[in-house]
Amino acid sequence: MSQYTSQFAQAAEAVTQNTDHRSFLQTALRGYQKVRANTQARFTDWQTARKVAAEVKWEAIENLDTHLKNLTERLEARGTKVFWATDGKEAREYILSVIQEHDAKSVVKSKTMTSEEIHLNDLLEKEGFDVVESDLGEFIVQLNHEAPYHFVFPAMHLKREEISHIFHEALGTDETYDPEELTQIARRVLRQKYLDADIGISGANFGIAETGMISITENEGNARLTTSLPKVHIALMGIEKVLPRLEDLSLFLPMLATAGTGQALTGYNSMIGGPRQEGEIDGPEEFHLVLLDNHRTRLLADPEQRDALRCIRCGACLNVCPIFKNVGGHSYGTTYQGPIGSVITPHLRGLQDWKHLSQASSLCGACTETCPVKIDLHHHLLRNRRNAMNEKPKFTERVMFGGFVSMMSRPWMYRSLTKTARIFDRLMQPLQGSWLDPFRPWRKTRSLPPVAKETFKDYWQNRQK
Ligand code: SF4
Known part of the structure; x- marks a missing residue:
């Protein structure tokens, strides 16, 4: 993990917990959206x-x-x-x-x-x-x-x-x-x-x-x-x-x-x-x-993402971005914040150091939709993720995705693993939230849905019976 990644994670966590700051920011941006909609209508x-x-x-x-x-x-x-x-x-x-x-x-x-x-x-x-x-x-x-x-x-x-x-x-x-x-x-x-x-x-x-x-x-x-x-x-x-x-x-x-x-x-x-x-x-x-x-010419040499050079720095993509609204501008640690910053900073300052910014996205596409020069922002975030993986694949991710491919291409493995997952889920229920819970970091900010009681296949077979 690069120093910028951990700085981003720490700063973003601090801002997301500061409800006063977030509400101040969101009120300001709501005002912007209203005014902009009126002017745009002209x-x-x-x-x-x-x-x-x-x-x-x-x-x-x-x-x-x-x-x-x-x-x-x-x-x-x-x-x-x-x-x-x-x-x-x-x-x-x-x-x-x-x-x-x-x-x-x-x-x-x-x-x-x-x-x-x-x-x-x-x-x-x-x-x-x-x-x-x-x-x-x-x-x-x-x-x-x-x-x-x-x-x-x-x-x-x-x-x-x-x-x-x-x-x-x-x-x-x-x-x-x-x-x-x-x-x-x-x-x-x-x-x-x-x-x-x-x-x-x-x-x-x-x-x-x-x-x-x-x-x-x-x-x-x-x-x-x-x-x-x-x-x-x-x-x-x-x-x-x-x-x-x-x-x-x-x-x-x-x-x-x-x-x-x-x-x-x-x-x-x-x-x-x-x-x-x-x-x-x-x-x-x-x-x-x-x-x-x-390094703008480096971006120019990339036919897939070259359109990011169209940016006129209007800031509109920041103003509609749910991530920016929740983590604020300073968390990015970059000159250009928000979606456009997450797209171009890896090109301007190094993909491996700044790839985390492309992960900090809900991929909702609000940025692409609002951009006045139609930059394909949210797809560029996906492209940055892919390029970072291709350039330097992470051992854990390679193992995870290798296992996933293997499971999805072998029905017997898929069936037995889904059965095991249900048993594992039941065993883990009492540990939820404790130090022994392996999903604790995930559950801190999200809820992990329980594994379904029966698979769709079982459900279908039972229904036919
Ligand atoms: S909305 Fe488009 S033009 Fe405006 S800052 Fe974002 S990427 Fe640049």
Whole structure:
């Protein structure tokens, strides 16, 4: 068992036993589902929109090389420095070198999950830079020294009293439970940070190959300040975020907003095509785009699961997932939680270490049904399970399944074993729940149905008599 497996099991058990936490989480997600259903109903035909979105992303991923080439050539033509990072280490080192080259002291970031993926903050803080997250949710979890709970709603697990306490401890502000006042506190702190920042780091929701632009969508306006106030802007984008045409945004922007937060359109949608051009009054003097692979090409090479690269990180699959609702976001221990995290993390970080996430699923298919780009999520979980078994079969499972095959292909063995199982079940009844019960771990959270008193075959024979 990998260390990640036991961490997941422990964390998940703790959250499932915390009924307060689960009920808070489930109430929040019920609210999301209601709002989303209303907004979704405003689409003329949501299912057709999903189909079109899936096809556009399919085209983008199948021709990723061409689209990325077009994107970078057009950005470079306007003075952008594009860096191709094979992995997180290369991306971190490049970003650090840009910061050092400018003799920068402070860095302001706007929501970028890709930077969480490469653990950028850890490196920058270790190097002594003042790094501040400007997205409200990320700002809160940063002050609380924890990872985002959900990649769209990073602080969704915290109640306003807890946020007030975090601000009080970290910023010395008075306790207040008024959401508006809490937002104002963050705004006051962050405004000064923008003015002081030498470098702005952002993510990118989409890269438009046709025009050579990145598109950033957000609700607080912080990405605009992050990308235009500091003299240098560095954007970190996963290579799968590319879209072929500018007009594709007319579908993807409302779709991302609807699936992600239940809004018709996100508050701020910005497009950046390079550093400040001659005659422009604002924008950074330098713009760097870091294109991150970090094993995405490994997923691209897998024709069966390649469609997972269509993901637009809307977070909808987390919001409907019964496992996420019960174990919460931190239990996963990954940057991308929920069904999509369980599908892609084994590809990005190693199948054997992260295969347990594919087991943590009821396979109900709610994720696949809700996904706006029609990723076959729950079947990918099954494929991950199969691949993990094929790659490194477990001795116990081999024996178990070998025995099962042997039993099912020999009727005499099947009959005698079912008889033995009934006797065994009767003998075990008095031990149920005690230390001698071999099914105790199973019974802790589930009930094991008793073995039927007679087999169907016996029943049928008796009935005919
Ligand atoms: S897999 Fe689909 S539902 Fe889940 S985050 Fe990605 S796009 Fe959204």
